[in-house]
Amino acid sequence: MSFFRQVSTLVWKDLRVEFRSREILYTMAFFAAMIVLIFSFAFIKEGQVVDGVVPGILWAAIVFGGTLGLSRAFDRERESDTMRALLLSPTSRTAIFLGKAIGIAVFILVVEVVVVPMVALLFGAPLFRDPHLLIATLLLGTFGFAVVGSVFAAMLLRTRSRDVLLPVTLYPILVPLLIAGTKSTAGLLEVAPNYSAIYFWIKFLLVYDAIFVVVALGTFESLVIE
Amino acid sequence: MKRGLFFAAVGVCAVLFPYTIYLIFFKAPLDRKLFFNQKIFYYHVPNAAMLFVSVIMCGIASFMFLRKREGRWDDLAEASGELAVLFGLIVLVTGSIWGKAAWGKWWQWDARLTTSLLLWMVMVGYVLVRKYGGPGSERLAAGLAIFGMADVPLIYFSVKIWRTLHPKTSVVKSLEPGMRGPFWLSFLLFLAMFYILITLRTRAAAATRELRELHESGLDAGVFE
Numbered sequence: 001m002s003f004f005r006q007v008s009t010l011v012w013k014d015l016r017v018e019f020r021s022r023e024i025l026y027t028m029a030f031f032a033a034m035i036v037l038i039f040s041f042a043f044i045k046e047g048q049v050v051d052g053v054v055p056g057i058l059w060a061a062i063v064f065g066g067t068l069g070l071s072r073a074f075d076r077e078r079e080s081d082t083m084r085a086l087l088l089s090p091t092s093r094t095a096i097f098l099g100k101a102i103g104i105a106v107f108i109l110v111v112e113v114v115v116v117p118m119v120a121l122l123f124g125a126p127l128f129r130d131p132h133l134l135i136a137t138l139l140l141g142t143f144g145f146a147v148v149g150s151v152f153a154a155m156l157l158r159t160r161s162r163d164v165l166l167p168v169t170l171y172p173i174l175v176p177l178l179i180a181g182t183k184s185t186a187g188l189l190e191v192a193p194n195y196s197a198i199y200f201w202i203k204f205l206l207v208y209d210a211i212f213v214v215v216a217l218g219t220f221e222s223l224v225i226e
Numbered sequence: 227m228k229r230g231l232f233f234a235a236v237g238v239c240a241v242l243f244p245y246t247i248y249l250i251f252f253k254a255p256l257d258r259k260l261f262f263n264q265k266i267f268y269y270h271v272p273n274a275a276m277l278f279v280s281v282i283m284c285g286i287a288s289f290m291f292l293r294k295r296e297g298r299w300d301d302l303a304e305a306s307g308e309l310a311v312l313f314g315l316i317v318l319v320t321g322s323i324w325g326k327a328a329w330g331k332w333w334q335w336d337a338r339l340t341t342s343l344l345l346w347m348v349m350v351g352y353v354l355v356r357k358y359g360g361p362g363s364e365r366l367a368a369g370l371a372i373f374g375m376a377d378v379p380l381i382y383f384s385v386k387i388w389r390t391l392h393p394k395t396s397v398v399k400s401l402e403p404g405m406r407g408p409f410w411l412s413f414l415l416f417l418a419m420f421y422i423l424i425t426l427r428t429r430a431a432a433a434t435r436e437l438r439e440l441h442e443s444g445l446d447a448g449v450f451e
Contacts, residue, residue, distance in 0.1 A: 148373070151369065151373070152366075152369075152370075152373075155365065155366040155369050156366060158362050159355075159359040159360055159361075159362055159363050159366055160358070160359060160360035161358055161359070161360075164358075165354070165355055165358065165359060165366075168351050168354055168355070169351045169352075169354075169355055169366075169370050172344055172347040172348040172351055172374070172377070173348065173370075173373050173374065173377050175344055175377075175381055175384075176377065176380040176381050176383075176384040179384040179385065180384060204383075204384065207380075208380055211376055211380065212373075212376065215372065215373060215376045219292065219369055219372055219373075222292045222293075222365075223292070223365055223366070223368075223369045
């Protein structure tokens with residue numbers, strides 16, 4: 001099987017397992033929506049939204065919801081020891097990693113389809129003024145998150161207290177991505193969108209993704225090997 | 227040779243600790259703007275340098291550990307990871323005190339401050355993983371250290387877009403002649419202290435690992451229950 005066949009087979013496997021139970025998607029989406037609601041109780045005063053909080057709320061919901069899905073998606077592989085089966089199968093480690101990362105990115109994107117309109121609605125934020133720029137930001141941010149998150153979740157598979165250690169280790173590494181994501185979204189929401197800032201942060205996200213894809217591909221094999 | 231170097235470092239520390247205090251507080255000239263407050267510079271900057279030395283050492287040792295799978299690299303990584311947390315704490319505390327004197331604020335969201343803080347957070351995460359991750363956590367910790375190293379320039383550039391208040395690196399070169407001597411002696415002092423700490427901690431980590439390996443081989447041989 002060619003490399004891309006392997007990756008797409010693995011992605012399709014994850015999606016099929018998920019669409020049978022829809023457990024991860026429902027819990028992730030509900031959790032992310034709940035976070036947005038909690039923020040809306042805190043940041044809406046006398047019917048007015050506090051200035052400049054929308055990008056932070058959006059990305060906090062995405063990252064918290066994403067972390068939930070990340071640990072669940074890898075727990076699923078652990079429960080019946082299917083990760084070992086995957087590693088034993090004649091596929092390259094790189095394909096396994098990319099398959100996992102793309103699958104998780106798809107889950108998070110589905111959650112974003114729920115959360116982004118919800119944020120736009122509840123906070124009256126003009127998020128859809130430049131849809132292509134918003135989509136570029138979300139796609140690049142989600143992909144970077146899924147790549148780095150998959151490495152960490154895979155590494156944590158066999159350690160104790162992995163649910164606690166995943167956010168503890170993952171979030172400091174994600175900080176540049178979150179800065180870029182929130183700044184780009186904030187640029188979109190300004191009265192006159194700040195295009196040079198948005199383009200800068202989108203390029204920054206691209207660099208972040210490129211660097212961590214390289215680091216992840218370089219280390220994944222030696223980190224998850226039995 | 228190694229033993230000699232260790233005792234030389236101990237000697238340097240014993241002599242320089244009191245001597246630098248004397249030089250810094252009684253001999254070095256007062257700063258024109260910050261007066262007595264500038265004295266913390268002699269401790270802040272060498273400690274910041276040691277923070278970066280230990281982080282880089284931790285990253286390289288982790289990389290070598292993943293490559294070679296030799297326990298001694300892991301011992302070095304563990305020791306330097308813990309030292310990074312220690313020196314990072316000193317840097318953040320002394321930096322805050324200096325910031326209060328120089329800018330009137332304890333904390334500024336400036337590029338270098340934020341980078342150091344986040345780097346320190348990564349290293350605290352590293353120590354937490356090692357402490358609570360249980361068996362097999364040393365590989366995860368090594369991965370974290372490598373990702374953390376790759377992250378540092380990204381954090382720096384992403385925060386740099388906000389304004390920078392921190393003095394430029396050229397501060398050391400623009401020092402008055404009377405300040406240079408105490409500064410470099412203080413630098414040497416902390417370098418020697420770093421060397422002592424890392425040697426002792428690496429040795430302790432190696433001893434722990436050897437004990438664990440002996441215990442495991444004892445279990446395999448059926449000596450222990």
